Structures are given as C-alpha cells and as structure tokens.
Amino acid sequence: xxxxxxxxxxxDPLHPLGPWPHRHLFDVDHLSREQLEVCLDxxxxxxxxxxxxxxxxxxxGALAGQTVGLAFYEGSTRTRVSFExxxxxxxxxxxxxxxxxxxxxxxxxxxxxLRTLERTGVTTVVLRHSAAGAPYLAAxxxxxxxxxxxxxAHAHPTQALLDALTLREALGGLAGKRVAIVGDVAHSxxxxxxxxxxxxxxxxxxxxxxxxWVRGFELWPGVSVSGTLAEALRDADAVMTLRVQLERAxxxxxxxxxxxxxxxxxxxxxMELAAPGAPLLHPGPTNEGVELTAELASSERSLIGxxxxxxxxxxxxVFSLLAP
Amino acid sequence: xxxxxxxxxxxxxTDPPTSFLLTxxxxxxxxxxHDAVADLAVIDxxxxxxxxxxxxxxxxxxxxxxxxxxGPGLCDLHAHLRQPGRAAGETVASGAxxxxxxxxxxxxxxxxxxxxxxxxxxxxxxxxxxRDAAVRVRVIGAASRGRAGQELVDAAEMSAEGAVxxxxxxxxxxxxxxxxxxxxxxxxxxxxxxxxxxxxSLADGALMRSxxxxxxxxxxxxxxxxELTIVERDIALAEETGGRLHLTHLSTATALQAVRRAKxxxxxxxxxxxxxxxxxxxxWVGGDRAFSWQxxxxxxxxxxxxxxxxxxxxxxxxxxxxxxxLTTRPDALALLDGVADGTVDAIATDHAPHPPEHKAVEFAxxxxxxxxxxxxxxxxxxxxxxxxxxxxQLLGALSHRAAALIGEERGMAIGxxxxxxxxxxxxQWTVSRETLVSRSTNTPLLGMSLPGVVRLTVANGRATYxxxxxxxEGTAPH
Numbered sequence: 001x002x003x004x005x006x007x008x009x010x011x012d013p014l015h016p017l018g019p020w021p022h023r024h025l026f027d028v029d030h031l032s033r034e035q036l037e038v039c040l041d042x043x044x045x046x047x048x049x050x051x052x053x054x055x056x057x058x059x060x061g062a063l064a065g066q067t068v069g070l071a072f073y074e075g076s077t078r079t080r081v082s083f084e085x086x087x088x089x090x091x092x093x094x095x096x097x098x099x100x101x102x103x104x105x106x107x108x109x110x111x112x113x114l115r116t117l118e119r120t121g122v123t124t125v126v127l128r129h130s131a132a133g134a135p136y137l138a139a140x141x142x143x144x145x146x147x148x149x150x151x152x153a154h155a156h157p158t159q160a161l162l163d164a165l166t167l168r169e170a171l172g173g174l175a176g177k178r179v180a181i182v183g184d185v186a187h188s189x190x191x192x193x194x195x196x197x198x199x200x201x202x203x204x205x206x207x208x209x210x211x212x213w214v215r216g217f218e219l220w221p222g223v224s225v226s227g228t229l230a231e232a233l234r235d236a237d238a239v240m241t242l243r244v245q246l247e248r249a250x251x252x253x254x255x256x257x258x259x260x261x262x263x264x265x266x267x268x269x270x271m272e273l274a275a276p277g278a279p280l281l282h283p284g285p286t287n288e289g290v291e292l293t294a295e296l297a298s299s300e301r302s303l304i305g306x307x308x309x310x311x312x313x314x315x316x317x318v319f320s321l322l323a324p
Numbered sequence: 325x326x327x328x329x330x331x332x333x334x335x336x337x338t339d340p341p342t343s344f345l346l347t348x349x350x351x352x353x354x355x356x357x358h359d360a361v362a363d364l365a366v367i368d369x370x371x372x373x374x375x376x377x378x379x380x381x382x383x384x385x386x387x388x389x390x391x392x393x394x395g396p397g398l399c400d401l402h403a404h405l406r407q408p409g410r411a412a413g414e415t416v417a418s419g420a421x422x423x424x425x426x427x428x429x430x431x432x433x434x435x436x437x438x439x440x441x442x443x444x445x446x447x448x449x450x451x452x453x454x455r456d457a458a459v460r461v462r463v464i465g466a467a468s469r470g471r472a473g474q475e476l477v478d479a480a481e482m483s484a485e486g487a488v489x490x491x492x493x494x495x496x497x498x499x500x501x502x503x504x505x506x507x508x509x510x511x512x513x514x515x516x517x518x519x520x521x522x523x524x525s526l527a528d529g530a531l532m533r534s535x536x537x538x539x540x541x542x543x544x545x546x547x548x549x550x551e552l553t554i555v556e557r558d559i560a561l562a563e564e565t566g567g568r569l570h571l572t573h574l575s576t577a578t579a580l581q582a583v584r585r586a587k588x589x590x591x592x593x594x595x596x597x598x599x600x601x602x603x604x605x606x607x608w609v610g611g612d613r614a615f616s617w618q619x620x621x622x623x624x625x626x627x628x629x630x631x632x633x634x635x636x637x638x639x640x641x642x643x644x645x646x647x648x649x650l651t652t653r654p655d656a657l658a659l660l661d662g663v664a665d666g667t668v669d670a671i672a673t674d675h676a677p678h679p680p681e682h683k684a685v686e687f688a689x690x691x692x693x694x695x696x697x698x699x700x701x702x703x704x705x706x707x708x709x710x711x712x713x714x715x716x717q718l719l720g721a722l723s724h725r726a727a728a729l730i731g732e733e734r735g736m737a738i739g740x741x742x743x744x745x746x747x748x749x750x751x752q753w754t755v756s757r758e759t760l761v762s763r764s765t766n767t768p769l770l771g772m773s774l775p776g777v778v779r780l781t782v783a784n785g786r787a788t789y790x791x792x793x794x795x796x797e798g799t800a801p802h
Contacts, residue, residue: 030633110686131686132531132542133640140637141684152688153542192542216539220630 020321024146026135027155028197036201039317040165046320047313050089061091062323069122071097071114072149073129078284078308079149079159083126086315090323095122110134111141118142124322127151132189145322153187159283160193162314164201166307167238170279175202180232180274182264183242183291184213184253190283191242195223208232209264212253229264233273240281241266241291257290266292268299279303329761331792334421336456341369341785344794345380346746349389353396353736354720364394366742369785373738387793391750395719396734397429397743397783399727401518401596402493402572402672403697405431405461407453408446409438414677414763416450419697420457421789422675422762426698427722427745429783430732431459431675435466436494442466444481451486458781458788462730464489464518467506473498476509483513488730489570491518494647496554498524503558507567516570516594516729519558521579522648526550531688533575533606533649536629541610541640543687546649548576555579559586562593570729571595573674575648577658584667594729596672597659599696599703600646605653608768609645609687611638616656617710626653642683642690643768646676660712663721670726671718673700677764694767698760702774705749709775715749746780746793753777 022030031039068087072080080096087094097117114125124145127135132152139146150156164174171177179198185191185207195205199222207214208226218225226232233239244260254260271280280292280301288294297304335342346364353359365374367381374380405419406412414422416433423431433450435441441450447463454461465487469475471494479490490510496519497503506517527550532538534545555571559582562569574580574595586593603615605626611634612625620626625634644650651659662668676693683690704718724734734743753759753776755769781789 024636026634026636029631109681111684129686131688133687136634136636136639137684137686151542153544155542186539187542189542192540216534216536216545219536219539 023322024135024139025157025318025322026139026146026148028157028160028193028200029155031200033200036161036164036197039161039314039321040168042317042320043161043165043310043314046316047310050313062320063087063090063092063124066092066124067095067122068092068319069095069097069117069125071117071125071127073099073127074150076128076149078311079128082311083147083149083315086312086319089312089316090319092319110138114138114142114144118144124319147318147322150189153189153192155193156189157193158311158315158318159190160197161318162307162310163194163240163281163283164197165310165314166281166303167198168201170303171237174198177203177237178206178235179203180206180208180236180239181242182208182229182232182239182266184244184248185209185217185242186213186215187245187248188242194240195220199223206232206236210254210260229270230273233270236274236278238279238281239266239271239274243283243285244287244291246287261290265290266296268293268296268301271296271301277301281307284308331795333787333790334424334458335786335788335790336458337460337784337786337788338456339786342742342782342787342794343367343381344385344387345374346387346389346392346394349746350393351395351736352393352716352719354716355396355724355735357716358736359716364389366782366785369742371736371738371740371742385794389746392746392748392779393715394736394744394746396723396736397745397781398427398701398722399430399730399732399734400428400673400675400697400700401432401670401726401729402434402464403431403675404436404677404693405433405450406677407437407450412679416453416461417457418761418763419675419677420454420459420461422695422697422760424458424781424783424789425761425778427701427747427778427781428459428697429743429745429781429788430462430727430730431697432462432464432488432730434464434493435491436471440466440471442469442471442477444478444485447482447485447487459783462486462488464491464493466490467492467497467517468502471495473502476502476506479509479513483515487515489516489518491520491572493518493520493572495524496520496522500557500561504561504565507561507565507569511565511567514568516568518570518572519554520573521551521554521558521571523550523553526553530649531645532609533651535606535652537606537610537625540629543609548578548655551576551579551648552582555582559583559591559593562586563591566592569593572672573598573601573648574659574668575601575651575655577655580658580662580667584662587667594669595667596670596726597663597668598674599671599700600694601648601651602656602659602663602671603703603707604650604768605656606650607653608650609640611635611641613638613768613772615706615710616653616660617707617712620653640687641768642685642687643694643766643770645687645690645692646694647692660707664713664717668721670729671700671704671721672726673697675762677762678766679764680766683766695760695762695764696767698762699755699767699769699774701745701747701778702753702776705776706774742782742785744782745778748777748779749775751775751777
C-alpha cells in the first residue's frame with residue numbers, strides 16, 4: 001500500500017447507483033435493470049452474512065429503532081414469516097396486525113387502520129391485500145413507507161425478486177433465457193411481477209394454461225402465449241408453475257381440477273419437454289397432485305426450497321434499500 | 325361561500341323572470357342551424373327582437389356579450405340526485421344548482437334512490453323537492469317494483485305524476501320477457517324504456533373494461549359483449565313490439581353499431597353516451613390523464629400499457645371506477661363519431677355523486693360513478709377544440725335532441741321563452757373542490773384545467789345561475 005495518496009471517496013456498497021430513489025416498493029415495474037441487479041446482489045450479500053459468522057449486514061441495523069407493521073389482509077405463512085424475520089434481522093421491531101383480532105373485522109377502513117398504525121410509531125408497513133392497487137392507496141393516505149406483500153392479481157414484487165435471484169443463480173444469468181410460466185396467469189400477481197422482472201433482466205417469457213387463464217398476455221412485449229403444455233415447455237430454460245386457486249377452478253376457467261391436472265399438470269416425465277435439466281419453480285404453497293406431482297416437487301429439478309430460503313435475504317435487501 | 329363564487333348568484337324557477345340585452349353574442353340554435361353574432365334580448369323571460377327594429381325598454385340592462393356563445397339550455401337525461409335516502413352525496417337542490425352551474429335547464433332524476441322511485445307518490449315527492457330548484461327536474465321512474473326485476477311498476481300512474489321514462493338503471497331488466505312486457509306497457513304512454521345494458525353473467529366482478537390495461541393492472545375485465553348482448557336482445561324486442569327503447573350510457577363501438585343498424589331499419593331506438601366515455605379512457609384507471617382524442621404519449625400508459633411504470637399518485641384511483649367502465653381509446657373515438665353523425669341522440673352525464681368515504685377506498689370497494697353535470701359542457705368543448713365535433717353537433721346532443729326525447733323543446737327563436745346558456749368558450753377553469761357546486765367532488769378531472777366557463781343560465785325565463793354577468797342579488801351557491 002502506498003502512502004500519501006488522497007483518499008478516494010468510498011463507494012457506498014449499498015448504493016452503487018447513488019441513493020435509492022424509491023420510497024416504496026409497489027411493484028418491480030418501476031425498477032430499472034440496474035436497480036434490480038443491485039437488489040439481487042444485496043440479497044446475496046445478506047444471505048452470505050446471515051449464513052456466516054460475520055457481523056450483521058453491510059448496514060448494521062438499517063432499521064434500528066424502527067417498527068415495521070405487518071398488515072396481512074389475506075392469509076399467508078411464508079411471506080409473512082419471512083418479512084418478519086427480515087425486519088428483525090435489520091434491527092426493527094415488528095407489529096403483526098392480526099386481521100381477525102383487529103378493528104378490521106369491525107369495518108374499519110384500510111386508511112384508518114394504517115393511520116392508527118402510523119400514530120403508534122410504525123414507520124414501514126408490509127401490506128398484503130386482496131384488492132389490486134391497495135398499496136398505492138395506503139401510500140396516498142398515510143406517510144408510511146409501503147412494501148407490497150401482494151395485492152390482488154396485480155403485483156408481488158418480493159416474490160419476483162426472490163424468483164429472479166433463484167433463477168439467476170440456477171441458470172448463471174437471465175439474459176437470453178426462456179422461462180415458461182404455466183397455470184392461472186390471469187389471476188396471478190406472481191406471474192405479473194415475474195414477467196416485469198424477468199423481461200427487464202433480459203429473459204423472454206412464455207405463458208401457458210387454459211385459454212381463459214392466459215388471455216390477453218400475448219400483447220405483453222417479451223411474452224408469448226402457448227396453447228399446449230408441450231409448446232409452453234419446448235426449449236424452456238426454466239419452468240415456473242403457479243398455484244391453482246381451487247375456488248377459481250370451481251368458478252370456471254377449467255372444467256375440473258382433474259382435467260387441469262391431466263392437461264397442464266407438471267410431472268417429471270413432462271419436464272423432459274423442456275431444455276435438459278431445466279429447473280422448476282413454484283411460489284408455494286403447492287397443491288401436489290394438481291399443478292405438479294409430489295415427486296417433481298421434491299426432485300432434483302425443484303428449486304422450491306431455494307426460493308423459500310431466498311425469501312428472507314431478498315426482503316432484508318428491500319428493507320435495507322428503502323431504509324431512510 | 326368559496327372565493328370562486330364571490331360574484332356568482334343562483335336563482336330558482338320561482339324567481340321573477342329576467343330581462344337583459346346581451347350585445348354582440350354568438351347565438352347558436354342547433355335545431356335549425358342558426359349560428360350568427362347578434363344582440364340577444366330577453367324581456368320578462370322571453371326572447372325578443374334585440375336588433376334595430378326591436379322596441380326594448382329604455383332601462384334594460386345592456387351587457388357586452390362579445391366573445392360569448394349563447395345556445396339553448398342543456399338537458400340531462402341521466403343524473404343521480406340521490407334523494408330520497410342518499411343525501412350524503414347530493415340533494416335535489418344541490419344537484420340542481422350544480423346543473424345550473426353546468427349550463428343545464430333540465431335534469432332527469434334517476435330512480436335508484438332509497439326507497440327507489442317505483443310509485444306515483446315517490447315521483448311526486450321528488451317533483452315536490454324540486455319546486456323551487458335551479459333547474460326543471462323530471463323523473464325517470466323505476467321500471468320494476470323495488471328495482472327487483474320481477475314485476476313492472478304502475479307506469480300509467482307514475483307517468484301521470486310526471487315520470488318521463490322508466491329504468492332499472494344500475495342493472496338491465498333481467499329477462500327478455502320483462503323487457504317485452506315493459507315495452508308493451510309503456511307504448512301507449514309515449515315514454516321510453518331506458519335500459520342500462522349490461523349482462524351480469526358477463527360483467528359481475530369486473531372492475532374495468534377488458535383489454536391491455538386491465539391485464540396489466542390485474543383487474544377483472546368487463547368484455548364488450550356484456551353490453552352488446554343486452555343491446556341486441558332489447559333491439560329485437562323493440563323491433564317486434566314497436567315499443568320505444570332508449571339505451572343509456574353506451575360505451576362500446578359494437579353496441580353503437582348495433583343501434584346504427586337498428587335505426588337504419590326503422591326500429592324505435594335511441595341512445596345516449598356520457599362525457600366520460602367519450603373523453604376519458606381505460607388508461608385513466610392506471611393513472612394516465614390523456615383525453616381520447618389526444619395522441620397517446622409514447623412514454624405513457626396509453627401507448628405502452630405494459631412497460632410504463634404506474635403513477636403512484638393516480639393509479640387505481642376510486643374516482644375512475646364507473647359503470648359501465650371507462651372505455652378503450654378506439655371505442656371512445658367511435659362514440660365521438662356517433663355523436664358527430666347523429667347515431668348518438670344525446671350526451672347524458674350519468675352524474676353519480678358519492679361522499680369521499682365511498683371513493684377514497686380500495687379500487688374494488690369504491691362506489692361506481694363520477695359527477696358530470698358541471699364538466700359535461702367543458703369536456704364537450706374540449707372535443708370541439710380538438711376538431712372531433714362541431715359546436716352545433718355538441719350543443720345539439722346536449723340540448724334540443726336530448727330534450728326532444730322527453731317531450732321538451734329548445735330554441736332561440738324570437739318569441740320563445742328564454743331557456744338558454746351563455747358561456748365563454750375561450751376561458752378556462754380549474755376543476756376543484758372550490759369550483760364545484762355539487763355536494764360531491766368524485767371526478768378524476770379534479771385539478772385539471774378545462775375550456776368553457778358558463779356565465780349565465782336562464783331556465784324558463786329565470787336567471788338560475790349568474791356567473792357575474794347580470795350582477796344583482798341572489799342566493800349564494802352553498
């Protein structure tokens with residue numbers, strides 16, 4: 001090391017692109033390719049530090065002294081738990097708005113509930129809601145930072161980020177890769193956010209499913225629609241299948257779960273239609289025997305466990321980037 | 325009273341008739357093609373000869389009308405005035421003042437009140453509430469008892485109390501059999517069945533028009549077939565029975581084309597479209613704010629529905645939830661063409677006021693509808709300025725052609741009772757909570773600047789809204 005050189009400004013490892021320009025995470029649609037990469041890189045770093053003996057993350061306690069509210073208006077296990085762990089690892093305390101035991105059941109409006117959380121000192125809210133667009137309303141009606149934990153059929157940005165990270169590592173990058181998404185794409189927030197993230201990272205997406213469940217997606221740039229499973233899977237570098245919402249199947253779209261499974265259900269044998277060794281993803285929870293077989297879910301192709309393990313570090317990265 | 329109305333005065337139909345001489349004003353009468361600059365004289369509520377040959381009282385108030393347009397008073401076939409039962413959003417009185425502020429002299433009150441207007445006494449009740457209102461309020465009665473879609477109302481009794489049409493607006497009559505019965509029952513009364521065309525088996529659960537924007541936003545889409553199937557059903561029944569059918573708030577090009585074909589073969593069918601279906605588009609739900617006739621911004625949601633990041637301030641705003649939903653740009657332009665070629669008989673507002681607690685909620689939970697009485701003329705004038713309509717086509721659809729459907733006349737001829745609007749086409753105003761008179765402000769136009777400022781509304785010879793033109797005494801707007 002030579003002495004006497006003027007000290008160079010140290011690049012902030014958290015913010016190589018400069019300060020993070022977003023106050024909220026509504027979807028991945030407002031993130032540039034570079035911002036997506038930064039977020040994934042940061043998640044890798046969080047994961048390594050979590051797993052190793054090193055001191056806590058690159059921005060120790062980025063949320064120290066803050067309270068993160070978990071407002072889950074729809075049921076969730078893995079998403080809620082992983083947000084909770086991520087917030088705590090970043091130094092925050094968490095408040096769980098258990099919908100059943102709160103004023104929500106008494107007809108209190110979303111805005112009123114969130115304002116109450118804000119007055120009690122919550123600074124960031126993770127919101128899951130059945131109504132598409134609810135996170136925008138929450139941000140407009142309060143001063144809270146909003147992290148979208150899934151809104152209706154619109155967006156699930158942290159799922160898309162953890163899927164992108166899982167795929168990037170399994171495929172060695174996403175540029176030029178072909179990803180097939182199979183199932184009820186029309187009602188899937190996971191599919192929409194994945195399409196935004198994957199296409200922005202350079203992959204192309206092929207969606208496949210019963211006509212009522214893929215209709216309209218052929219107009220999305222970077223996306224093609226396949227009418228058969230064989231066509232959807234052909235040469236796919238990776239395959240993602242979606243959870244079939246049992247009540248949706250009952251309400252139309254497919255005649256029966258059995259018919260869906262017989263035409264669109266993924267098996268180890270059918271996965272041979274994809275590129276050799278193509279991995280399988282599923283956002284969970286799975287309906288084994290419907291959209292995929294139990295054998296496939298636990299096979300070597302399956303990245304389902306890795307998706308879950310990437311959930312906490314991705315959400316730590318998000319909290320870290322959004323931290324004031 | 326807000327600053328915006330410091331010089332404004334509202335009058336009522338029970339005031340003494342007005343008198344004035346408006347010099348150098350452009351007088352338009354779309355019923356006969358008249359369009360010329362003249363001196364417009366109104367003496368004791370009647371239009372008289374204002375020219376050199378006129379014999380006007382010496383003390384008549386003279387006003388410089390240069391730059392203003394005077395046309396027949398506007399007539400709205402479709403407004404929700406919310407009384408009885410829903411006065412948190414609007415009252416007959418506040419809705420009537422909003423109408424006068426928008427240049428209207430007649431407003432038809434829709435029957436989906438609480439209780440619904442499904443009996444003669446309820447029709448009479450609303451007429452009574454409107455006795456000294458700022459516009460004539462005519463009543464559209466419910467078509468079925470309780471709007472339940474089972475039994476027809478006593479239409480003859482309700483018609484005798486003044487009902488000018490019958491509708492279960494908010495829903496179509498559920499069965500072809502009931503539509504047929506209604507058309508037959510109404511035929512001798514000379515009033516139309518007013519149908520909201522929407523097949524619930526196709527539309528239930530939908531939150532916006534189907535298409536790329538709905539796909540992007542993850543909102544269940546309302547397919548055009550939801551409207552077309554009912555329109556085709558109802559036209560077939562009108563053709564078979566000879567009954568009078570009026571289709572309200574059409575929102576799709578295919579339904580309008582079905583009406584065009586039916587008219588060509590002589591079916592007694594008429595239709596209206598709303599200002600928001602011709603001027604706004606489905607991209608507004610995602611936060612876009614371009615009018616249908618504007619070339620979409622290449623970086624905006626209209627041109628790039630999948631790639632453009634959503635505007636967090638405007639996306640999924642409950643003010644854009646309306647039924648039928650805001651339509652696609654090609655359909656909006658087709659509706660505008662229908663106004664221009666006359667297939668569309670009237671522009672009707674579907675003025676649907678709601679208090680904020682019903683709108684500042686999750687998009688899926690918002691009450692459908694937006695206010696329109698105060699912005700209809702301005703949106704129409706914006707379309708005129710964009711070259712999509714002539715002023716005569718616009719005023720025809722807003723005034724005499726709409727009025728004719730409920731048996732009213734409009735005209736600017738000498739000798740007629742003054743029933744007119746005077747507006748400044750070159751002036752702009754900003755839509756805001758302060759500049760709106762309606763009790764509700766649920767419109768996505770809030771904050772936008774629109775052309776066309778109403779300066780004077782005269783209904784039945786009375787100055788019902790005076791935006792500072794006549795001066796003098798009156799009541800404050802609020």
